[in-house]
Amino acid sequence: xxxxxxxxxxxxxxxxxxxxxxxxxxxxxxxxxxxxxxxxxxxxxxxxxxxxxxxxxxxxxxxxxxxxxxxxxxxxxxxxxxxxxxxxxxxxxxxxxxxxxxxxxxxxxxxxxxxxxxxxx
Numbered sequence: 001x002x003x004x005x006x007x008x009x010x011x012x013x014x015x016x017x018x019x020x021x022x023x024x025x026x027x028x029x030x031x032x033x034x035x036x037x038x039x040x041x042x043x044x045x046x047x048x049x050x051x052x053x054x055x056x057x058x059x060x061x062x063x064x065x066x067x068x069x070x071x072x073x074x075x076x077x078x079x080x081x082x083x084x085x086x087x088x089x090x091x092x093x094x095x096x097x098x099x100x101x102x103x104x105x106x107x108x109x110x111x112x113x114x115x116x117x118x119x120x121x
Contacts, residue, residue, distance in 0.1 A: 001118070002047040004030040006038045006064065007080070008056040012103070016051055016080065019110050035059035039067055047075050049118055051101075054081035054092070065095035076117050080105060 003020055007013040013031055020027060030045055032038035035052075036059050042050070050068075054061035061079060068077070079092050082103040089100060099117045101109050 001027045001049070002030065002045060003027045004032065004038065004042055004045065004047040004050045004075075006032045006035055006050060006056075006061075007053040008033055009053070012053070012080075012105075016105060016110075019105060019107055020051075020114075022107060023111050023114060035061065035064040039064065042068070042075070043071060043073060046073055049114070050075050050077045051080050052077055052097070054079050054083055054088070062091060062095055065092060065097055069096035078113055078117055 001024060003024070005013055005016050007016060013033070017029055017031060020029060030047060035056055039059070052061045052064060061081070065077065076098045077096060078099045078101055079097045080101045080103060084102050099113045101113050
């Protein structure tokens with residue numbers, strides 16, 4: 001299984017990576033500090049799942065979703081954000097997100113969402 005983490009905060013990216021490693025130790029992880037870099041590399045990687053920060057400098061999470069959706073790679077996308085407004089969720093779902101995890105993330109929250117979102121192995 002391949003999982004990409006797109007998060008501009010080094011701390012949050014590390015927490016997400018550690019949490020995913022605990023849940024899925026066999027997963028191959030790819031880390032990105034910005035969405036622009038991820039857009040260039042992810043088509044070559046073809047991850048099964050992407051965790052995506054919503055508020056980032058440059059290309060934000062919503063713009064990433066719109067651009068990534070056009071590529072039709074089949075990756076499931078989980079938005080990880082502190083912005084939990086219903087209108088934001090609606091926009092992200094319309095742009096291609098599959099699920100949300102509220103920050104700060106916890107092992108239990110991430111586990112529940114990933115179990116629902118990941119394709120069966």
